[in-house]
Amino acid sequence: xxxxxxxxxxxxxxxxxxxxxxxxxxxxxxxxxxxxxxxxxxxxxxxxxxxxxxxxxxxxxxxxxxxxxxxxxxxx
Numbered sequence: 001x002x003x004x005x006x007x008x009x010x011x012x013x014x015x016x017x018x019x020x021x022x023x024x025x026x027x028x029x030x031x032x033x034x035x036x037x038x039x040x041x042x043x044x045x046x047x048x049x050x051x052x053x054x055x056x057x058x059x060x061x062x063x064x065x066x067x068x069x070x071x072x073x074x075x076x
Contacts (some may be wrong), residue, residue, distance in 0.1 A: 003045025
């Protein structure tokens with residue numbers, strides 16, 4: 001995914017009204033559920049998400065496998 005496409009896609013998802021939870025899947029298989037629009041900062045192909053409890057998740061356009069416009073379907 002290019003840096004521009006990454007920025008455009010993430011920005012479009014965080015600006016949806018009303019905001020809807022979405023998921024970022026990394027190349028490692030890890031899924032990050034973006035649950036609040038103000039908890040994510042995106043710039044020049046890089047992003048940081050502050051998960052509940054203030055846990056930071058850094059990722060960039062090269063580490064993303066896919067962006068899913070829906071909540072994660074994690075198995076317990």
